[in-house]
Amino acid sequence: MHLAEMDHLSVNGKGFFHRRGTLSKLVFTIFMLSSWIISRELSQLLLLLLLILFFFVMGSIPLKKVGHLALYPAFFSLIFALMMAQQSWVNGLVIILKAVGAALTMLLLIATTPYVDIFAALSKVLPGLLVDLMIFTYRAFFLLMEKMQALLRIIRLRGGYDAMTPLKNLQNLTRALGTLVIQAFEMSERIYQILAIRGYSGRIPLRHSLKPRGTADFGLMLAGMVILMGTVMKWNL
Amino acid sequence: MSHIHVPDGIIPLSWGAGGYVVSLLIMILIIRSMDAAEARQRIPATAMAAAIMIIGMSVPLFVVPVHLSLAVLTGILVGPKMGFLAVFVVNLILASFGHGGITIVGLNTLLIGSEVLVGSVVFKGLKQHLSVRKGAFGATMAGVALSMVLMVLLVGSTAGFSEVLPHHHHGEHDELPAVTLTETQENEPHGHSHQHGSFHEELERIRYFTFTGWAAVGTIFLAGLMLEAAGTSLIVGYFQRVKPQLIDR
Numbered sequence: 001m002h003l004a005e006m007d008h009l010s011v012n013g014k015g016f017f018h019r020r021g022t023l024s025k026l027v028f029t030i031f032m033l034s035s036w037i038i039s040r041e042l043s044q045l046l047l048l049l050l051l052i053l054f055f056f057v058m059g060s061i062p063l064k065k066v067g068h069l070a071l072y073p074a075f076f077s078l079i080f081a082l083m084m085a086q087q088s089w090v091n092g093l094v095i096i097l098k099a100v101g102a103a104l105t106m107l108l109l110i111a112t113t114p115y116v117d118i119f120a121a122l123s124k125v126l127p128g129l130l131v132d133l134m135i136f137t138y139r140a141f142f143l144l145m146e147k148m149q150a151l152l153r154i155i156r157l158r159g160g161y162d163a164m165t166p167l168k169n170l171q172n173l174t175r176a177l178g179t180l181v182i183q184a185f186e187m188s189e190r191i192y193q194i195l196a197i198r199g200y201s202g203r204i205p206l207r208h209s210l211k212p213r214g215t216a217d218f219g220l221m222l223a224g225m226v227i228l229m230g231t232v233m234k235w236n237l
Numbered sequence: 238m239s240h241i242h243v244p245d246g247i248i249p250l251s252w253g254a255g256g257y258v259v260s261l262l263i264m265i266l267i268i269r270s271m272d273a274a275e276a277r278q279r280i281p282a283t284a285m286a287a288a289i290m291i292i293g294m295s296v297p298l299f300v301v302p303v304h305l306s307l308a309v310l311t312g313i314l315v316g317p318k319m320g321f322l323a324v325f326v327v328n329l330i331l332a333s334f335g336h337g338g339i340t341i342v343g344l345n346t347l348l349i350g351s352e353v354l355v356g357s358v359v360f361k362g363l364k365q366h367l368s369v370r371k372g373a374f375g376a377t378m379a380g381v382a383l384s385m386v387l388m389v390l391l392v393g394s395t396a397g398f399s400e401v402l403p404h405h406h407h408g409e410h411d412e413l414p415a416v417t418l419t420e421t422q423e424n425e426p427h428g429h430s431h432q433h434g435s436f437h438e439e440l441e442r443i444r445y446f447t448f449t450g451w452a453a454v455g456t457i458f459l460a461g462l463m464l465e466a467a468g469t470s471l472i473v474g475y476f477q478r479v480k481p482q483l484i485d486r
Binding site: 002003006033036037069070072073076077080095098099100101102103106107109110115118126127129130132133134136137138139140141143144145148152163170171173174175177178179180181182184185187188189191192195200201202 | 340
């Protein structure tokens with residue numbers, strides 16, 4: 001599952017982006033995303049794509065492990081790209097590049113920043129209850145995914161899952177999900193009791209400093225701003 | 238099923254920002270309307286439901302990546318208010334690794350949130366008169382159908398309905414008959430029937446494309462609708478046999 005892969009990369013990575021502060025990476029991501037969304041010229045988008053690929057190399061992020069995730073937006077943008085391609089193939093290509101580029105920008109952030117750090121940054125602006133829900137969901141995912149993988153393994157071993165029999169799969173999968181929900185809800189009651197004993201009052205304290213960690217952090221934010229300015233400015237070359 | 242996998246850069250940014258503002262306002266209202274102790278108590282169960290939505294979406298049912306979204310099931314299990322919060326968290330996590338654009342998380346939350354709301358309310362009403370499984374099936378049909386209609390309206394109104402479906406692009410269809418007929422009457426009186434015939438052929442072609450386009454969209458949506466409803470109904474039926482208190486809340 002992608003969430004587990006990304007979590008492993010972000011926690012265990014040692015690249016340039018992994019060492020930067022969460023705030024600087026968030027600011028950089030916002031600038032980069034804005035650049036992708038604002039750009040309409042094919043040449044600009046190609047340049048942005050080269051830049052983002054350079055950042056992946058610079059951050060020691062294995063494109064083989066992450067790159068396939070950019071295929072999802074490429075696939076879903078294809079429908080819109082085909083519509084636009086009726087007017088001009090360049091317009092179609094622009095749509096695909098924008099989608100893939102924005103997704104790669106998000107992947108760069110997620111592959112270098114643990115989710116908990118992002119939730120800590122979001123806790124500054126979002127209601128505490130919502131951030132708690134994010135943290136619990138993130139934790140619950142890993143607990144339940146392990147159980148679901150075990151259930152699916154049992155179903156497969158007994159011949160209950162075959163890619164070519166969707167109705168049989170649906171029946172067996174729903175039973176597995178039903179079992180998982182029952183186990184999950186029983187677990188949630190125990191979790192709440194433990195939290196209540198520990199004095200949970202509606203906001204899990206997240207100790208994470210958002211302050212930039214040095215000149216490299218300021219440099220990263222500045223780089224993002226320069227890229228956005230370069231996208232907005234008109235170039236008469 | 239109704240989850241919009243529309244990537245960033247297609248739907249205008251103003252729509253995406255509007256979606257975020259409205260969904261955040263709704264979430265703030267939900268949190269304020271709830272008793273703090275009750276909300277705290279329900280957080281772990283809601284998180285479990287949200288995690289199960291992500292897991293459900295990651296298990297393909299067929300050789301192509303068709304999956305269950307389990308949004309209505311989440312509404313049935315944790316109620317529409319907590320279900321809406323769960324939907325936002327799920328969309329945010331999915332968008333972080335490329336499943337749907339990060340700029341449309343708000344819009345996606347509104348769409349699937351409406352599915353959660355309608356599904357859970359309809360289920361409550363239907364289970365008084367029908368069996369729990371039939372109630373879950375009907376509730377899912379109602380919820381998913383609504384969110385699908387909203388999704389088509391949203392994508393159609395931003396991309397343009399004329400652009401959503403395949404069609405001929407040799408000029409504006411409305412102008413075609415006027416130009417053809419005028420030219421025919423003035424320049425080629427004997428060619429009238431030929432031009433008239435080509436106009437009808439053109440019209441038939443447009444109708445054919447429009448019909449096949451909508452038919453394809455309709456068929457895909459109907460298949461997804463039935464799959465989600467059957468899946469939710471089977472899971473709820475399982476709860477009724479094994480742990481009925483889950484759906485009697």
